[in-house]
Amino acid sequence: MIELGALIMTLGFYLASRRISAWGRDNPLLSPPVISMFAIIAVLLIAKIPYRDYFQAVRPIHFMLGPATVALALPLYNQLDRLRRVLVPLMVALVMGSAVGILSAVFIGAFMGLPHEVLLALAPKSVTTPIAMGIAEKIGGAPSLATVFVMITGIVGALVATTVMKLVRVKDPVVKGFAMGLAAHGLGTVRAFQIGEMAGAFAGLAMALNGLMTAIIVPLILSLIP
Numbered sequence: 001m002i003e004l005g006a007l008i009m010t011l012g013f014y015l016a017s018r019r020i021s022a023w024g025r026d027n028p029l030l031s032p033p034v035i036s037m038f039a040i041i042a043v044l045l046i047a048k049i050p051y052r053d054y055f056q057a058v059r060p061i062h063f064m065l066g067p068a069t070v071a072l073a074l075p076l077y078n079q080l081d082r083l084r085r086v087l088v089p090l091m092v093a094l095v096m097g098s099a100v101g102i103l104s105a106v107f108i109g110a111f112m113g114l115p116h117e118v119l120l121a122l123a124p125k126s127v128t129t130p131i132a133m134g135i136a137e138k139i140g141g142a143p144s145l146a147t148v149f150v151m152i153t154g155i156v157g158a159l160v161a162t163t164v165m166k167l168v169r170v171k172d173p174v175v176k177g178f179a180m181g182l183a184a185h186g187l188g189t190v191r192a193f194q195i196g197e198m199a200g201a202f203a204g205l206a207m208a209l210n211g212l213m214t215a216i217i218v219p220l221i222l223s224l225i226p
Contacts, residue, residue: 006057072204098213121145157184158191173199181206
């Protein structure tokens, strides 16, 4: 019964948040993942339900993240011609964007005097939670802390992405989507799909490639930092 209740609550909050988002005309402040996440956190805190128990109860939803991620390849397949034309610039953007994201986070954190363990958890902030936890554990950071940084990055990225794009006058949906997926992983990808299928497709591509790229370059970058 607990498992069923947790599943119903999670799906109910998400469906309700989609209605709220539609009512708000896809305002980034009313993003469905953000609304539903804070609603669930509030319920867990009020009811004093341990997150571990909740996570175990909603494992079927967690399991579906794998197929859902694979399904992101379908809209990208529809954009193969466009992908071939922009593949080289996107790969350059991937390497540069991933490196800048890691270096900026680590150096700003070091300038603020954050402990070394926190810096290690901060480095993989722009990838999905499972990848970030694995990278953090591998390099000596705290996986639980890495999860927090990933959540913050995704929320902030989803909230400010469209505003930033307008400020820098970026109109190409490929550029918008790739940048959002690269910087804000899953939540950025959700926001990109609200812009359009093309933006969402390239956001999904960036999210997947950035996971691989971050796993490769984080240890290399940290090895150069005394």
